[in-house]
Amino acid sequence: MSVATLTPEAINYVCTTVRARSAIELDVSKSYLIEARLAPVAKDNGFDSINDLIQALRGQRQLKLESQLVEAMTTNETSFFRDQHPFETLRKTLFSEIKTRNAASKSLNIWSAACSTGQEIYSIAMHLREHFADLASWKVQLVGTDLSDDVLKRAAEARFSQIEVNRGLPASMLVKHFQRNGLHWELKPEVRNMARFMKLNLIERWPPLPVMDIVFLRNVLIYFCPETKRAILEKVRRVMAPNAVLFLGAAETTMGLDAGFERVQSDNSVYYRLK
Amino acid sequence: MYALIIDDSRAMRRILSKIVMPLGLEVVEAENGQDGLDRLEEMEPPEVILVDWNMPVMNGLDFVKTVRADGRYANQKIMMVTTETEPAQMVRALMAGVDEFAMKPFTADVLVEKMKLIGVRLPNPVSSNE
Amino acid sequence: MDLKQRNKWLLYLNTHSWQDHLFWAGREIEREQMIVDVPTMDQIISNVFDEMLCMPTSPSDSGLECSVVGRIVASIRITGAMEKLIVVEAPMATASLIGETMFDAEHDTLPEEEIRDAVGEIVNMIGGNVKGMCEGESTLSLPCVSVENSELSIPDGGEQTIVNVAGSPILVRWHDMPVATV
Numbered sequence: 001m002s003v004a005t006l007t008p009e010a011i012n013y014v015c016t017t018v019r020a021r022s023a024i025e026l027d028v029s030k031s032y033l034i035e036a037r038l039a040p041v042a043k044d045n046g047f048d049s050i051n052d053l054i055q056a057l058r059g060q061r062q063l064k065l066e067s068q069l070v071e072a073m074t075t076n077e078t079s080f081f082r083d084q085h086p087f088e089t090l091r092k093t094l095f096s097e098i099k100t101r102n103a104a105s106k107s108l109n110i111w112s113a114a115c116s117t118g119q120e121i122y123s124i125a126m127h128l129r130e131h132f133a134d135l136a137s138w139k140v141q142l143v144g145t146d147l148s149d150d151v152l153k154r155a156a157e158a159r160f161s162q163i164e165v166n167r168g169l170p171a172s173m174l175v176k177h178f179q180r181n182g183l184h185w186e187l188k189p190e191v192r193n194m195a196r197f198m199k200l201n202l203i204e205r206w207p208p209l210p211v212m213d214i215v216f217l218r219n220v221l222i223y224f225c226p227e228t229k230r231a232i233l234e235k236v237r238r239v240m241a242p243n244a245v246l247f248l249g250a251a252e253t254t255m256g257l258d259a260g261f262e263r264v265q266s267d268n269s270v271y272y273r274l275k
Numbered sequence: 276m277y278a279l280i281i282d283d284s285r286a287m288r289r290i291l292s293k294i295v296m297p298l299g300l301e302v303v304e305a306e307n308g309q310d311g312l313d314r315l316e317e318m319e320p321p322e323v324i325l326v327d328w329n330m331p332v333m334n335g336l337d338f339v340k341t342v343r344a345d346g347r348y349a350n351q352k353i354m355m356v357t358t359e360t361e362p363a364q365m366v367r368a369l370m371a372g373v374d375e376f377a378m379k380p381f382t383a384d385v386l387v388e389k390m391k392l393i394g395v396r397l398p399n400p401v402s403s404n405e
Numbered sequence: 406m407d408l409k410q411r412n413k414w415l416l417y418l419n420t421h422s423w424q425d426h427l428f429w430a431g432r433e434i435e436r437e438q439m440i441v442d443v444p445t446m447d448q449i450i451s452n453v454f455d456e457m458l459c460m461p462t463s464p465s466d467s468g469l470e471c472s473v474v475g476r477i478v479a480s481i482r483i484t485g486a487m488e489k490l491i492v493v494e495a496p497m498a499t500a501s502l503i504g505e506t507m508f509d510a511e512h513d514t515l516p517e518e519e520i521r522d523a524v525g526e527i528v529n530m531i532g533g534n535v536k537g538m539c540e541g542e543s544t545l546s547l548p549c550v551s552v553e554n555s556e557l558s559i560p561d562g563g564e565q566t567i568v569n570v571a572g573s574p575i576l577v578r579w580h581d582m583p584v585a586t587v
Contacts, residue, residue, distance in 0.1 A: 167388060171369060179362070180362060284522055329547060358533020358545065359533060378537075
């Protein structure tokens with residue numbers, strides 16, 4: 001495939017389309033990122049270059065191709081146990097707190113919004129197996145959502161490359177919860193079956209969700225403008241149980257956006273508790 | 276504070292040094308397990324040992340077993356960085372006493388995250404995530 | 406992991422009978438001989454160069470000149486449950502480029518010894534990843550690296566793939582049965 005620098009018109013088209021379809025603001029200065037993400041889309045659809053792909057899209061609106069472009073541009077980078085600290089907080093305080101609070105219902109619901117290929121929700125699943133005693137007698141729902149069909153499919157497969165399992169995942173957990181299959185590593189069924197995945201675009205109508213005790217919405221809000229952030233946080237609040245907690249990315253906050261949350265500092269991590 | 280890097284390939288030692296040095300650790304190199312033991316005798320214990328598995332003279336697994344059998348190094352942080360990628364081999368290394376295990380090929384992120392995971396103190400801890 | 410955690414681990418391993426698990430895994434593999442096809446090898450090569458060394462790979466349509474003199478030939482042997490010989494052949498220009506990337510060296514400044522070391526580590530990583538595909542117990546030899554000036558001749562019965570690494574070709578071939586000479 002020929003390598004050609006993207007034209008300003010092409011970059012503009014990508015940014016406009018992504019903004020219209022997902023409300024995400026791309027950083028125009030990162031045109032290399034656009035090239036890296038869109039090269040496979042162009043190749044898979046038989047185009048010689050990204051410029052050709054975009055020219056075709058501009059000539060005639062093709063919804064499926066457009067979706068592929070938006071998905072490729074909005075897929076989150078992810079790794080197992082990303083940032084570590086939220087998982088420490090789960091282990092040290094939140095798991096035991098929920099065990100007491102939900103002792104009667106024995107139910108626990110956790111949501112990974114923008115779950116990408118599933119590393120976050122599966123990290124939570126493995127973490128529960130290690131640190132949540134009596135797990136077997138509880139009804140646990142782990143839900144991963146994303147706007148990309150492609151990553152949801154991969155998340156449900158729970159097959160990861162060597163590079164992916166090398167990142168962030170302790171070797172002790174790798175040998176315990178995964179099995180090798182050729183070049184790939186597959187989560188064992190008992191962990192894989194703990195999570196389910198569904199399509200959800202944060203700025204569109206949401207499918208019904210269980211009432212959540214813990215929500216992970218990390219490194220997602222950074223892409224949106226303040227109004228959209230507010231709207232998303234309000235909707236998130238409505239699916240949260242009383243006293244439920246929300247984890248955001250390190251560069252994100254509810255402060256100044258939504259007064260319904262209280263900021264809690266716990267060891268090295270920060271989370272937001274529903275008031 | 277320094278990292279002891281044990282690998283028979285000079286190219287690999289260079290790659291590992293290039294990742295570790297910007298984090299603020301100095302580097303001491305050794306080219307096999309025996310050489311690594313000799314370096315340890317000469318110096319204060321390192322902040323972390325990164326050790327390959329397949330090496331001439333003394334392999335990494337025997338090196339780890341020897342170090343762990345020595346009471347002075349009971350809490351020494353050791354990470355194996357190797358082309359061995361079978362779960363069975365990983366279990367063997369963990370049982371011999373390594374704290375973490377990274378498979379080659381790796382990226383800089385992998386090593387930095389795994390060092391943080393086992394509590395290696397890094398004078399310049401760059402965020403590998405953003 | 407501190408000592409306490411490590412001991413917890415040993416306890417876990419002892420109570421969960423890893424030996425049994427490995428035994429049965431080994432049985433299964435014996436039944437279905439592990440096949441390393443070209444796409445799999447290309448993926449391994451890509452992991453080494455694209456991911457680790459940030460050297461972009463692409464399929465080569467031109468092939469490796471048979472008359473290339475001054476090739477670095479690095480081989481490694483897998484013995485045990487899996488029996489394979491893996492060989493990386495790199496024209497000196499490609500080998501230098503790989504060496505310069507791994508050693509972070511200026512163009513044309515790297516001694517041949519370092520270039521050989523670098524290509525040796527490449528075949529080591531490829532060999533380790535191939536070996537890892539088979540759960541039965543196998544051993545990886547140390548890499549053997551030489552400079553070949555004779556014409557390129559590919560022994561029968563093996564498979565091969567030619568990949569451009571940062572625009573320069575390398576050839577990787579692998580044979581199911583161990584062969585006596587490289």
